[in-house]
Amino acid sequence: xxxxxxxxxxxxxxxxxxxxxxxxxxxxxxxxxxxxxxxxxxxxxxxxxxxxxxxxxxxxxxxxxxxxxxxxxxxxxxxxxxxxxxxxxxxxxxxxxxxxxxxxxxxxxxxxxxxxxxxxxxxxxxxxxxxxxxxxxxxxxxxxxxxxxxxxxxxxxxxxxxxxxxxxxxxxxxxxxxxxxxxxxxxxxxxxxxxxxxxxxxxxxxxxxxxxxxxxxxxxxxxxxxxxxxxxxxxxxxxxxxxxxxxxxxxxxxxxxxxxxxxxxxxxxxxxxxxxxxxxxxxxxxxxxxxxxxxxxxxxxxxxxxxxxxxxxxxx
Amino acid sequence: xxxxxxxxxxxxxxxxxxxxxxxxxxxxxxxxxxxxxxxxxxxxxxxxxxxxxxxxxxxxxxxxxxxxxxxxxxxxxxxxxxxxxxxxxxxxxxxxxxxxxxxxxxxxxxxxxxxxxxxxxxxxxxxxxxxxxxxxxxxxxxxxxxxxxxxxxxxxxxxxxxxxxxxxxxxxxxxxxxxxxxxxxxxxxxxxxxxxxxxxxxxxxxxxxxxxxxxxxxxxxxxxxxxxxxxxxxxxxxxxxxxxxxxxxxxxxxxxxxxxxxxxxxxxxxxxxxxxxxxxxxxxxxxxxxxxxxxxxxxxxxxxxxxxxxxxxxxx
Numbered sequence: 001x002x003x004x005x006x007x008x009x010x011x012x013x014x015x016x017x018x019x020x021x022x023x024x025x026x027x028x029x030x031x032x033x034x035x036x037x038x039x040x041x042x043x044x045x046x047x048x049x050x051x052x053x054x055x056x057x058x059x060x061x062x063x064x065x066x067x068x069x070x071x072x073x074x075x076x077x078x079x080x081x082x083x084x085x086x087x088x089x090x091x092x093x094x095x096x097x098x099x100x101x102x103x104x105x106x107x108x109x110x111x112x113x114x115x116x117x118x119x120x121x122x123x124x125x126x127x128x129x130x131x132x133x134x135x136x137x138x139x140x141x142x143x144x145x146x147x148x149x150x151x152x153x154x155x156x157x158x159x160x161x162x163x164x165x166x167x168x169x170x171x172x173x174x175x176x177x178x179x180x181x182x183x184x185x186x187x188x189x190x191x192x193x194x195x196x197x198x199x200x201x202x203x204x205x206x207x208x209x210x211x212x213x214x215x216x217x218x219x220x221x222x223x224x225x226x227x228x229x230x231x232x233x234x235x236x237x238x239x240x241x242x243x244x245x246x247x248x249x250x251x252x253x254x255x256x257x258x259x260x261x262x263x264x265x266x267x268x269x270x271x272x273x274x275x276x277x278x279x280x281x282x283x284x285x286x287x288x289x290x291x292x293x294x295x296x297x298x299x300x301x302x303x304x305x306x307x308x309x310x311x312x313x314x315x316x
Numbered sequence: 317x318x319x320x321x322x323x324x325x326x327x328x329x330x331x332x333x334x335x336x337x338x339x340x341x342x343x344x345x346x347x348x349x350x351x352x353x354x355x356x357x358x359x360x361x362x363x364x365x366x367x368x369x370x371x372x373x374x375x376x377x378x379x380x381x382x383x384x385x386x387x388x389x390x391x392x393x394x395x396x397x398x399x400x401x402x403x404x405x406x407x408x409x410x411x412x413x414x415x416x417x418x419x420x421x422x423x424x425x426x427x428x429x430x431x432x433x434x435x436x437x438x439x440x441x442x443x444x445x446x447x448x449x450x451x452x453x454x455x456x457x458x459x460x461x462x463x464x465x466x467x468x469x470x471x472x473x474x475x476x477x478x479x480x481x482x483x484x485x486x487x488x489x490x491x492x493x494x495x496x497x498x499x500x501x502x503x504x505x506x507x508x509x510x511x512x513x514x515x516x517x518x519x520x521x522x523x524x525x526x527x528x529x530x531x532x533x534x535x536x537x538x539x540x541x542x543x544x545x546x547x548x549x550x551x552x553x554x555x556x557x558x559x560x561x562x563x564x565x566x567x568x569x570x571x572x573x574x575x576x577x578x579x580x581x582x583x584x585x586x587x588x589x590x591x592x593x594x595x596x597x598x599x600x601x602x603x604x605x606x607x608x609x610x611x612x613x614x615x616x617x618x619x620x621x622x623x624x625x626x627x628x629x630x631x632x
Binding site (some may be wrong): 099216 | 318320324328330353361370374403412415537538561564568572616
């Protein structure tokens with residue numbers, strides 16, 4: 001017998017990128033950082049005592065929020081900690097979007113947005129990027145009719161830099177977008193640590209702008225599961241009601257605070273990644289690909305003639 | 317302006333037990349284990365490399381599921397890992413309960429059940445325990461009218477042992493209960509490591525029975541955030557669609573596997589806790605309290621004459 005909600009029966013579920021455990025290979029499929037995390041992180045983990053594990057962690061991850069606030073120039077009360085930025089995306093979706101309501105996001109982008117809508121019993125408006133990876137007028141229009149969803153969205157996700165393109169929408173344009181949208185705009189900055197610009201400063205300008213970050217990519221800590229959101233405090237107050245009360249563990253709070261505290265490590269690693277990105281883009285161009293200029297730690301590289309699937313299969 | 321769902325605006329949110337960080341005190345308010353975790357856990361954490369942190373963790377926590385399956389005599393495919401058992405409760409609620417539908421649980425019990433219903437926009441049926449802490453006929457009746465909720469529940473939570481009473485409903489009775497209920501029955505065994513019986517063997521007998529466990533209490537790992545669910549595989553399949561894809565981090569999967577692998581530690585610690593519980597119950601009785609026989613790591617102790625709040629305040 002089936003007891004689950006019909007929305008759950010009919011969805012297929014998000015399939016995370018393949019995560020082989022062990023073995024020797026160069027793993028490129030989920031955009032992890034190729035460098036080892038800051039030594040401050042491993043030191044912080046070695047300091048952890050059984051006493052810290054025995055007790056419940058701080059529900060609000062205050063040690064991280066204070067450290068991140070200092071580094072980013074943000075009031076700690078404007079920060080919400082998450083068990084990875086996927087947890088942040090889940091919390092934001094559950095807070096703003098009810099069953100039957102609509103979310104919107106550009107296509108192609110992060111496949112999880114659709115899954116989050118499906119779990120919520122919500123509808124999704126996938127708005128294709130223009131050929132130059134800009135957002136068309138459709139993205140800000142109040143309604144959409146293909147598929148027919150005549151009501152305005154309750155939440156818009158905008159990955160910036162975008163995955164898989166590595167392209168960015170400028171902060172100026174995002175501010176104008178937020179002003180025209182009837183709902184919160186979640187700027188998913190998973191790859192912002194590799195970019196030249198970001199939207200943190202916009203949060204104070206418009207309460208509809210929410211910025212999510214992760215330590216998975218820039219800080220080489222995908223295994224730690226730590227992300228955070230920057231939003232105005234009256235927004236954070238509502239989100240706190242929806243999060244699991246102890247959503248971040250004692251180890252990750254402590255390690256994440258150490259990671260974001262080591263900005264020298266971030267700058268060095270970032271420079272290495274950016275340098276490799278430039279070299280890769282140039283080499284792909286020489287090989288006949290037409291790579292898009294990337295602001296992330298990956299490069300989107302179509303080829304005018306070759307089929308890409310055989311290349312993928314051969315690399316794998 | 318408010319963009320959140322009206323259900324979120326109107327709820328107050330779950331207030332977790334006070335978690336002072338640091339300082340010298342005997343902390344009794346959230347039923348943590350007084351003993352330090354197994355040394356196997358701290359060893360496992362010290363083994364963790366930056367390489368394990370750099371990559372995404374195994375989405376299904378297979379290393380833990382294999383170890384737990386061996387210890388508990390359960391097929392690993394019948395196990396779902398969670399970021400604490402609160403994460404398991406969230407996943408189960410979102411899978412089975414839609415907006416406007418009803419959940420049911422006994423009162424007094426774990427305050428979080430109500431919050432989970434509220435976030436989901438669901439209604440809750442709080443059925444008072446009988447004076448002897450048994451479940452009355454009301455608990456299995458199809459409908460309830462106070463508050464008026466004429467439709468049958470979509471999910472029933474049953475903490476066993478119960479908090480705050482420490483009392484248990486027998487596995488035989490739980491099996492009969494599941495047979496009569498129209499929906500899944502989540503047996504929340506957060507405190508089962510301190511009890512003489514548990515419901516694990518019932519899962520194979522009735523697919524409606526789901527058993528959740530945590531490493532927070534018995535294994536002294538509240539700070540690690542690790543829990544799990546045992547259910548039939550066709551149930552697990554649906555729940556996997558709803559969980560965050562990387563809900564458990566690399567450190568907690570590795571440490572939790574080490575913890576559940578050290579059953580000698582669990583038996584020793586359990587015996588110490590049970591011995592203290594017996595002594596505490598007897599001493600409370602001598603002081604004029606009327607403690608209830610507990611199967612957990614705490615004792616519910618009313619007093620026929622004294623007001624308890626001043627005692628609480630003085631202890632604090």
